């Protein structure tokens with residue numbers, strides 16, 4: 001699959017079809033400003049772009065490592081990001097804290113990975129993008145849409161003239177959404193998805209996998225949201241059999257489906273997503289926590 005041009009917007013397909021640790025990127029060649037959004041598609045593509053066509057500013061849809069992995073190629077360019085998603089980009093400890101990684105061994109694993117694999121370099125300043133802000137890049141305007149849930153400050157972008165909507169990490173994959181960080185939220189994820197669905201776009205772009213929809217994704221929107229409820233139902237069915245601790249529920253691999261390596265990534269992810277669900281079920285009065293044991297108390 002190749003890159004695609006929509007007016008002044010170029011969809012830059014990521015390596016390995018934009019699967020983690022890669023992501024699809026977007027390049028906008030405005031007459032006033034040339035922007036790269038989420039520089040994570042491919043080192044080669046991004047280096048060529050920088051040296052040939054030029055990049056003035058770098059925008060991030062959110063702070064995740066698979067979206068900033070080649071940010072270091074643009075260390076002279078100003079960074080634009082939402083205010084809420086900036087703190088994790090200011091230092092390694094802030095980044096680990098935002099993920100909620102507390103375990104000493106996991107912190108060491110991720111510290112090394114963020115530096116070596118994702119070339120993390122702290123940023124000490126950024127220009128903040130606000131919800132509803134309309135930015136004129138010259139011959140093209142873009143509306144920033146706050147879509148929290150995946151991260152607290154996740155942004156999507158709507159290019160009005162071209163009818164192109166960048167959903168970023170509401171990526172419409174069959175796995176479903178991620179909301180496992182310290183400040184992620186399932187409820188906000190659902191609200192953001194519903195907000196995005198209503199935008200009158202003609203082309204929908206995401207940062208991973210298929211990445212490009214030239215017709216309304218239709219049932220794919222529902223399937224994506226439904227993965228949330230399917231996960232929840234699996235947890236409830238598990239607790240129906242017997243009350244369990246978070247460790248016991250994690251060991252059942254209800255979300256990823258099977259044990260996957262590296263554990264520092266997948267086991268952490270499984271546990272983090274489960275925890276969000278269990279917190280939500282507790283708020284809804286469906287599950288209670290007694291000492292360390294989760295109990296289903298309502299159908």
Ligand SMILES: [Zn+2]
Nearest residue numbers: 062064150169
């Ligand atoms: Zn992400």
